[in-house]
Amino acid sequence: MRTRRDVFQAIADPTRRAILGLVALQAMTPGAIAENFNASRQTISKHIQILNECELLSQTQTGREIYYHFNPKKMQEIAVWLEPYRKMWDDRLDGMDNLLKEMQANTNK
Incomplete structure (x- = not known):
């Protein structure tokens, strides 16, 4: 059973808020998102996963690329x-x- 994360805990983190700000402007791949931070791709992927679980981001796949979209x-x-x-x-x-x-x-x- 998958537990839902609290959306308020998700947006409490400044890195996740920054990710939301980036993706609000345009859909981005995880790699493109990670390029904007001084953190490992694995760390940024974890932040993206949390935002996705809270439904603040959605994802689509185009070929081999996954794009994350802001969920207004x-x-x-x-x-x-x-x-x-x-x-x-x-x-x-x-x-x-x-x-x-x-x-x-x-x-x-």
Whole structure:
């Protein structure tokens, strides 16, 4: 039985986030991805495997080459989960901004 990896643990790693950034621009082979890092191909392959297991990447095969593609649908799921927290912080920061403007207006009187 294969266990699913946690997508948030996957994106917590800076190397995996960098891989997502690269592949978001264009589909890439593992070798092309690895060329962008000062790590062994085996290490980068492990990162790619984790991203693939979390469905943040998908793969297609063209001849002998495997290409990894960014999966925006999975990232959308993350964005949906984060939305209530983003709204909460936006509201709090707006409230702080309003308070500071009010304090500034009172000191200028």
